[in-house]
Amino acid sequence: MDFENIAKAAKAASLEIADINSDLKNRALSDIADALEKEKEQIFEANKKDLKEAEKLVETGEISKSVFNRLKLDNNKMRDMLQGIRDIVKLEDPVNKKLLVRQLDEGLTLYKVSCPIGVLGIIFEARPDVIAQISSLAIKSSNAVILKGGKESINTNKTILDIINKTLDKVAGFPKNVLQQVFSRDDVAQMLKCDKYINLVIPRGGNKLVKFIKENTKIPVLGHADGICHIFVDETADFETAKKVIIDAKTQYPSACNAVETLLIHEKFKADLPQVLLSAGITLVNNPETWAFEHGDTTLAYKTVKNLDEAIEHINTYGSGHTDCIITQNRENAEKFMNKVDSAGVYWNVSTRFADGFRYGFGAEVGISTNKTHARGPVGLEGLTIYKYKLIGAGHIVKDYVDGVKNFHHKDL
């Protein structure tokens, strides 16, 4: 099938799945988890094929050792993947929720009801567990998806989606074509142009991928390219808190997008603080060229600032709007920081590493967004929904209200 037809089929499927009930979706998800568990040897076999090809690419330097590791599906990752699907079953259905019920007038009632977005385009790199996770999130939120995985994991992705779709074929009443997969670069190019059928693009991968996608489509993109997170140590900071939080934010998992990249230190601490961080194995660099740079390792940019205002200005200039923290004992400064720093997460005396859908209690994470519209910060299932207005009356006409024969009373129920 060419891309246009795949996209058309996805659109049709999205209209079908919009109207199925929670029980049917949950049954489908449980069956998927069971089927993947039952067929896991087949998945491991496919993964071995991918790994064998990937080994050659590691040798020639075409892919890094860390990409190779992400590609590898072991028993632990398989267990987490299955648990992830079963956890999604337990979550509340994000669609068909009444967000507002308002009587506009006698017998004329407005309902604002959550509903799926439609068709999602998912572009992800070599992490084959993503395909099961994102398919499950799509089913739970009644969206259709077109998936494009990394070419390094093609056998694993094909096998997993095959098992999922064969399972869905056996679930009575579940629509066809909800989950489709494409494989070529040309498919990606067409996906990014296909605003007629695709409503939201979600890239799951490194900065380069996300930047490329954001620059090459007019379809809304949910995600973040950079995670330039800051910690500002204010004049009244508790030294032990500062030390503990910075070390956690930089060293607990340095390659995460919510790890701290730049430390802004009030002059008062410029002598003491760097010392303890160096002792903790952190490499400090003081170079304006790295102020908008994501190190991804234990390197931390730092800068001495005179006051809170300079810190806020620095963050709003060089930050990526992801997550930024102030360490202070001064409530007024903390509040000013949290109101004026224009980021998805603004933290007070807490490690930036908490910026995560599971830690926020969303039960599932679609991604972390630095957008200023739709969804911002860690995004749960709700981010895959929008709403529609249902208006139910008994032959009500606008003329009566324009002529003053009737009046709105707007009573929330």
Added chain:
Amino acid sequence: MDFENIAKAAKAASLEIADINSDLKNRALSDIADALEKEKEQIFEANKKDLKEAEKLVETGEISKSVFNRLKLDNNKMRDMLQGIRDIVKLEDPVNKKLLVRQLDEGLTLYKVSCPIGVLGIIFEARPDVIAQISSLAIKSSNAVILKGGKESINTNKTILDIINKTLDKVAGFPKNVLQQVFSRDDVAQMLKCDKYINLVIPRGGNKLVKFIKENTKIPVLGHADGICHIFVDETADFETAKKVIIDAKTQYPSACNAVETLLIHEKFKADLPQVLLSAGITLVNNPETWAFEHGDTTLAYKTVKNLDEAIEHINTYGSGHTDCIITQNRENAEKFMNKVDSAGVYWNVSTRFADGFRYGFGAEVGISTNKTHARGPVGLEGLTIYKYKLIGAGHIVKDYVDGVKNFHHKDL
């Protein structure tokens, strides 16, 4: 000032206005209404200048008589404009609302707080009352704006924004550069490219303008290009209800975007219904070439359909996702229609003309959106906001939770 600097100034202003309180914003709005009222003769004078120029353009056929009429600011429009600003004062402040308060663990609390989007780019055609309305909405929602009006109303727009900005200069504590205006075509081109500083573009004008903007920017656009609204008269429809609703939806204000454009009639009514509509002065056309066409007058496309499924399919194929209605006495069919039709408004036995922020009780309308993300349908002040997450703790670190020393308890407060 060149556009880059205007946009930079707007960004800086947006960070300032994000943190001012409701009282200050409301005082500014009241002062604006008073000042515009006091200086209204000056505004009428400027408007006369524009009208004099516009008259020549009407003569040469460069602008239509209806554009000329929209351009004209009379006492009624002035009164409505002032009332509009004073109504916005009375609305609840849409920012700083706590959307979620969740204790993640002892002493670690997450707040999801509504906040402004940032910088809005507003492009509007020759309706000089828009500039006061949109400026007031921006102030109330703590956003900065860059305004670009139609060249036909340049004197009126300049005079109005001048009075507004002179008033704001006298409001102690109100930031500079919240409201700026640009004038050239080149400014529009630059605005559409300026995704570094502008977070949302709102076009206020005809289809052509909206389509042009949607096709020429990667910045999110709030609006709708087309309003191809449908009414489907189902087999069990009450004939009188059908007649009344269709006549209202087509004739009460035919040029509105929520007026009906296509009528889908169940075979049962194909003989009777057209007759009564013709008698009501509606012109009926049965031509597939007009299935996706917005007439904007009392012309109504119509088509006979066999059943509900054919109607749903037609609407999802040719509609614009604006507002669509079913006339039926059959609850099951009504529910199927409302769930399966993929539009911002899905109505049952009600005129499509109700799709409007004021009629929905939003108090103000930013526009009507057919987007599938962020805001859909009639958009009130809420559509000019997003949210940020504030996380407040006492030196909490992620390592404790990863190591199992502490556990999240996720308790909503």
